[in-house]
Amino acid sequence: MDCLDRLCVHTVTCQPWKLEEAVAHFAAAGVRGITTWREAVAGRDLAEARRLITDAGLTVVSHCRGGFFPAMEAAGRRKAIDENRTVIDEAAALGAPVVVLVCGATPGQPLETSRAQIAEGIAAVLPHAQAAGVRLAIEPLHPMYAGDRSAVNTLRQANEMCAQLDSPALGVALDVYHVWWEPGLEAEIRASGEAGTLLAFHVCDWLLPTEDLLLDRGLMGEGCIDIAQIRRWVEAAGFGGWIEVEIFSKRHWARDQAAFLAEIVRAYSDHV
């Protein structure tokens, strides 16, 4: 078994587990990092959740997710900004250095309008993030989510937005699932590394066929993404942080989660 020092598992990957189960199983399997899904800590005392995690020897790598900035009405955009401040406070309470942003898109308004509203929304919450010591990571989402989840669909766009907003508290989260197809990906990863904005690296796989747009991601090695190649590009760009396994999968969620976790650890060694 390869070294697991940088392996992080997202709580949503083993969604059926409560936080206590996830933490105990992750620690027992040798996983050292954990990404917290907001739903996984909802309604909890976050200081206690943080103790639960750190007492097991785990590190909170990032908190998911903020974003969803666009809205037709100004009131909706203001509400989104307030909600993002709350997400940042949650991250700070959990000790998560990064909040991942799924930026949002509003059907019925042009993508360019949504993109402008995203930039405005991020600009509005950056001071709060900086004061809290939390960085925001724009996650470009696959173009199949451009309708209602994110109008930021390429690493190139995310890099451009970072350059435009130019803040030390802003960067990108790179998920192989969303950008593996992107022309010029290697150059964009290099540019992000040079700008110092590469904040997070997520892995899973693209299945052939994909049965569901949302909940049919593959375990690393089950699909067609050359994850190891993208990891080499990311590391050549200077990234040495956690490698986060984020798998939304009805199929895997229906299985015994301990067996699934063992496969994740093996797949991380074999295919990442």
Place this chain on the structure above:
Amino acid sequence: MDCLDRLCVHTVTCQPWKLEEAVAHFAAAGVRGITTWREAVAGRDLAEARRLITDAGLTVVSHCRGGFFPAMEAAGRRKAIDENRTVIDEAAALGAPVVVLVCGATPGQPLETSRAQIAEGIAAVLPHAQAAGVRLAIEPLHPMYAGDRSAVNTLRQANEMCAQLDSPALGVALDVYHVWWEPGLEAEIRASGEAGTLLAFHVCDWLLPTEDLLLDRGLMGEGCIDIAQIRRWVEAAGFGGWIEVEIFSKRHWARDQAAFLAEIVRAYSDHV
């Protein structure tokens, strides 16, 4: 009812109909253009199929589809080139001025390799197309098809490939379904217009939610694409050709096709 002079319907849009039924219904509904799916004319005498279509007052707008150039082995790539020559011959026999290319992608080899093989394959068949008086249109496919259908996923890439191969017999087919999300789409459409490579314009809609990656496209107006805006960009770029309705939809195929065709004609007037 608006003028239908430029409305073309793809045979696959009303897949349950045989060619005779499609031709009769299209003509009766005032549709003047038809796109031929290879399967719709398979095993037929193509000169007779052509007469059937033109006798009904319809024009063959394009023939679908060639492409699928990449393969791991050279023999597979040679076979694809032969097959594309056959598709070109079919188009010439049908009187179709354009063959649409779904370029292909081979899981297990890098997208950059597939992209290079696509350029090589197109270059190899261009002389045959030119001799036959048929133009080839690279259709960028949505990135959700990058795994096994096309490694050309943006209009920008298609434009670059046209510039690289620089042939009067080569251009692009723009389908709103595949590129509506693309950053900088307007500029890429303008560039294609300036290069004289905008050969085809396909319309349908992106549904929210989309239930199936292949067979759940929407009728114009059912989804979130601002089709009229993209049409304005296409026309500002100098395109005045046919507007082809191409809808792969299990849901619509299960309906009465005459009722569906009537809706297509209405949706064309209202949303294109």
